[in-house]
Amino acid sequence: MSQDDTPVLSVEDLRVHFHGDGPVSLAVDGIDITIHRRETVCIVGESGCGKTITALTIMGLLPQPPGKIAGGRIFFKGQSLLDLPEEALRKLRGRHIAMIFQEPMSSLNPVFTIGNQINEAILAHETLSEDEALQRTLQLLQDVGIPDPQKRRHAYPHQLSGGQRQRAMIAMALACGPDLIIADEPTTALDVTVQAQILKLLQGLQQKRQMAIQYITHDLGVVAAIADRVYVMYAGLIVEQGTTSHIFSSPRHPYTRALLDSLPGKEKRGQRLYSIPGNVPHPAYKPTGCPFHPRCQHRQPKCARFFPTLCDYGEGHRARCPILYESEGTVGGRCEWKNL
Amino acid sequence: METRPNHAQETIVDDAYMPPSLSPWRETWRLLRQNSMALIGLVIFMFFFGIALTGMLLTSGDAPILDPAQIRLQEKLRPPLARPNLETLQPAEVPELGIYLLGTDDLGRDVFARMLQGAWVSLTVGFVAVAIAVAIGIFLGGLSGYYGQEYIQVIQIVMVLIAGVALWLAATHAWPGAVFLAIGGAAGWLLYRRYAGGSKKSATPDALRWLSRPIMSVDTLIMRLVDIMLCFPSFFLILTVVALLPPSLYNIMVVIGLTSWMGTTRFVRAEFLSLREQDFVAAARALGISDMRIIFRHIMPNAVAPVLVSATLGIASAMLTEAGLSFLGFGVPPPHATWGNILSDGKDFIFDAPWLTFAPGIVILVVVLAFNLFGEGLRDILNPKLRKRT
Numbered sequence: 001m002s003q004d005d006t007p008v009l010s011v012e013d014l015r016v017h018f019h020g021d022g023p024v025s026l027a028v029d030g031i032d033i034t035i036h037r038r039e040t041v042c043i044v045g046e047s048g049c050g051k052t053i054t055a056l057t058i059m060g061l062l063p064q065p066p067g068k069i070a071g072g073r074i075f076f077k078g079q080s081l082l083d084l085p086e087e088a089l090r091k092l093r094g095r096h097i098a099m100i101f102q103e104p105m106s107s108l109n110p111v112f113t114i115g116n117q118i119n120e121a122i123l124a125h126e127t128l129s130e131d132e133a134l135q136r137t138l139q140l141l142q143d144v145g146i147p148d149p150q151k152r153r154h155a156y157p158h159q160l161s162g163g164q165r166q167r168a169m170i171a172m173a174l175a176c177g178p179d180l181i182i183a184d185e186p187t188t189a190l191d192v193t194v195q196a197q198i199l200k201l202l203q204g205l206q207q208k209r210q211m212a213i214q215y216i217t218h219d220l221g222v223v224a225a226i227a228d229r230v231y232v233m234y235a236g237l238i239v240e241q242g243t244t245s246h247i248f249s250s251p252r253h254p255y256t257r258a259l260l261d262s263l264p265g266k267e268k269r270g271q272r273l274y275s276i277p278g279n280v281p282h283p284a285y286k287p288t289g290c291p292f293h294p295r296c297q298h299r300q301p302k303c304a305r306f307f308p309t310l311c312d313y314g315e316g317h318r319a320r321c322p323i324l325y326e327s328e329g330t331v332g333g334r335c336e337w338k339n340l
Numbered sequence: 341m342e343t344r345p346n347h348a349q350e351t352i353v354d355d356a357y358m359p360p361s362l363s364p365w366r367e368t369w370r371l372l373r374q375n376s377m378a379l380i381g382l383v384i385f386m387f388f389f390g391i392a393l394t395g396m397l398l399t400s401g402d403a404p405i406l407d408p409a410q411i412r413l414q415e416k417l418r419p420p421l422a423r424p425n426l427e428t429l430q431p432a433e434v435p436e437l438g439i440y441l442l443g444t445d446d447l448g449r450d451v452f453a454r455m456l457q458g459a460w461v462s463l464t465v466g467f468v469a470v471a472i473a474v475a476i477g478i479f480l481g482g483l484s485g486y487y488g489q490e491y492i493q494v495i496q497i498v499m500v501l502i503a504g505v506a507l508w509l510a511a512t513h514a515w516p517g518a519v520f521l522a523i524g525g526a527a528g529w530l531l532y533r534r535y536a537g538g539s540k541k542s543a544t545p546d547a548l549r550w551l552s553r554p555i556m557s558v559d560t561l562i563m564r565l566v567d568i569m570l571c572f573p574s575f576f577l578i579l580t581v582v583a584l585l586p587p588s589l590y591n592i593m594v595v596i597g598l599t600s601w602m603g604t605t606r607f608v609r610a611e612f613l614s615l616r617e618q619d620f621v622a623a624a625r626a627l628g629i630s631d632m633r634i635i636f637r638h639i640m641p642n643a644v645a646p647v648l649v650s651a652t653l654g655i656a657s658a659m660l661t662e663a664g665l666s667f668l669g670f671g672v673p674p675p676h677a678t679w680g681n682i683l684s685d686g687k688d689f690i691f692d693a694p695w696l697t698f699a700p701g702i703v704i705l706v707v708v709l710a711f712n713l714f715g716e717g718l719r720d721i722l723n724p725k726l727r728k729r730t
Binding site for chain 1: 618619620622623627628629630637638642
C-alpha cells in the first residue's frame with residue numbers, strides 16, 4: 001500500500017522569517033522533519049529555538065504578518081499544506097491534525113463546560129445528531145481518564161485540576177480522530193506525577209488510535225519516556241536527529257551532549273550541575289557559521305567561517321557537527337562544510 | 341490497567357472535594373443579592389415590567405378595561421383619588437376602578453390608564469432600541485476587534501458598492517438592472533479571485549494590481565465611523581431624523597437604536613482586542629472552527645459583561661430620549677399616551693393640576709434611576725476588580 005509508505009507529515013527545508021522593526025528574524029531556518037504513521041517524534045530544544053513556530057506553521061496558524069513563510073514545503077499525507085486555501089486548511093485542522101497547547105487553563109474557554117467544548121470540537125467537522133455527539137463526548141472523556149464523565153462533562157474549566165484540564169484538552173484534540181497530534185509542551189505546566197500520567201495516557205491513546213504524535217518539549221526526561229525518534233533544534237536549525245537510543249547513548253552534536261550533561265543524575269550527586277554557557281542567540285542576530293559555536297566546547301576557528309551540513313552516521317542518525325565527525329566519525333558517511 | 345480499589349478511591353476523592361457546581365449565572369445572582377442598591381433597582385424594574393405588561397393587556401383592544409382614550413369633558417382636571425360623578429356620566433363612561441387613581445387631565449381622560457399605556461411604550465422603546473443598538477454594536481465591535489489588523493482592499497469597496505447599488509435597484513423594483521449588477525458583480529469577483537486575488541502576489545497582472553491595494557484597516561473604518569457618529573449631538577440627530585419620518589412608535593425605536601450603538605461597539609472592540617490573544621482562541625482555531633463561530637460563539641460570551649452593563653444603562657437613556665421626544669411632540673402620535681406626552685399635556689396646568697406633570701415625572705425618574713442603579717450594580721458584580729471584599 002503506497003498510503004502506508006507516505007509519511008504522515010514531511011517538512012522540507014521550511015524557513016519562517018519574522019519581519020519587525022529591526023533586522024529580519026530567522027526563526028526557523030531550513031528544517032526537515034519527517035513523521036511516519038504511529039510514530040512519536042520529539043522536537044527538543046531550549047526556549048526560543050523555533051519549536052513552537054514550527055508547530056504553528058504546520059497548523060497554518062502562523063500569524064502573518066509579522067511572520068512569513070520564506071521557503072520550503074509541508075506535506076501532510078502527500079498533500080502540500082502551504083498551497084491549500086485557508087478554508088481547506090481550516091477543515092483539515094482539528095479533523096486530521098490536532099494540537100494540544102501548553103497551558104491547559106487558558107486554552108479552555110472559561111465560560112463553557114468541558115462537555116460543551118468537546119461537543120463543539122466534534123461538531124466543527126462532523127454532522128452528528130445531538131445524541132451521537134453526546135455519546136462521543138462521554139466516550140472521549142472516558143478514554144482520557146476523567147472519572148464519572150456523565151457528571152464531569154458539566155464542569156467548567158476552573159472547577160478542574162490542571163491534569164484534568166489537560167485531559168479535557170486531549171479529548172478535544174482527539175474528537176475527530178486525527179492522524180497527527182502536535183503536542184506543544186503539554187506537560188510543562190503540570191507537576192511531575194500528573195505529567196507521568198498524561199504521558200502514559202498519550203502513549204495508550206496513540207496505540208489504540210494509530211496516530212502519529214509530534215511532541216514538542218524541552219524536557220529530555222519526557223523525550224526518553226515517549227519518543228521513537230528525536231529532532232534536536234537549536235536557533236531555528238535541526239542540529240541532530242536520530243532514534244531515541246542514538247540520541248541518548250551516542251549523541252553526535254556538542255549541543256545534544258551539553259543538554260544531556262545538564263540533566264541531573266545519580267552519579268552526579270553532590271556535584272554542581274553543568275549548564276551551557278551563554279544564551280540562545282536572538283534569531284535576528286545569529287552568529288556566522290555554526291550558530292552554536294560561541295557556546296561550544298569543541299569549537300575551532302573554522303566553525304565561525306563555515307556553515308556545517310548534517311553529517312550522516314547511518315540508520316537515520318545525523319548531526320550537524322563536522323568537528324566531531326572528523327574525530328569520531330564512522331566510515332561510509334559523508335560530511336562537509338558549506339561556504340558562507 | 342488501574343487496579344479496582346485505586347480507581348474507586350479516586351472517584352470518591354474527586355466527588356468529595358470538588359467545589360459545588362455554580363454556573364456563572366448563579367454566581368452572579370449570589371453576588372447581586374449582596375448588593376442592595378442593585379437589588380432595589382432590579383425589584384423596581386421587575387415591578388415596572390409587570391405593571392407595563394398588565395397595563396398593555398388592560399388598555400389595548402377594541403373595548404379596553406381601562407380606556408386611556410375615553411374623554412369625559414365634565415370630569416376634567418379631577419385630582420388624584422377623586423370618585424367619578426356618576427350622575428353626569430353615561431354608564432359606559434364610568435371608569436372600571438370606580439376611582440381616578442391619578443386624577444384626570446384637561447379632557448377628563450383617566451391619567452392612571454394613560455400612564456399604564458405609556459409604561460408599555462416606554463418599555464418597548466427601551467428594550468427594542470437597545471436590542472438594535474447592542475446587535476449593531478456587537479457585530480461591528482466584534483469585526484473591528486477580531487479582524488482589526490486586516491486591510492480592506494479596493495476590490496472589496498468596489499464589491500460593496502456594486503452590491504449596494506444592486507440592492508437599491510431591487511428595492512425600487514428596477515429588476516433588470518439589479519439582476520445585471522448582481523450577476524456582473526459576482527462574475528467580476530470570481531474572475532478576480534481566479535486571476536488576481538490568489539496568495540501568490542507575482543501571479544497578479546500589473547493592470548489589476550491596484551484592485552488589491554490596501555486602503556485602510558477594518559479597525560480604522562469602523563472606529564472612525566463610531567467617531568463620526570459620536571460627533572453629532574445625538575438628541576438633535578434623532579430630532580432631525582424623526583422630524584423627517586412619519587411619526588410612529590417603530591420609527592422612534594429604530595432611530596434611537598441606530599444612534600446609540602457606538603458605546604457598545606467600543607466596549608466590545610476593547611474586550612475583543614484582549615480576548616483574541618487568549619490561548620483558547622488559538623485552541624479553537626487549531627480545532628478548525630470557523631472565524632465567525634469563534635467570534636460570536638467563543639469570544640462573545642466572554643465579552644458580554646460590559647455589554648450587559650451598557651445595555652442596562654442604555655435602556656434608561658432610551659426611555660428618557662423617548663420621553664423627551666414625546667414631550668417635544670416628535671414622539672408617538674397623540675391619541676396614544678406616552679409618559680412624555682402626558683407630561684407635555686400637563687405642563688399647561690402645572691399650577692392648577694400638578695398631578696398631570698408629577699405622575700409621569702416621578703415615574704420616569706424612578707424607573708430611569710432603577711435602571712441606572714441596576715446597571716451600576718451589575719458593573720460592580722461582573723467586574724471582579726470592583727467587587728466588594730468582605
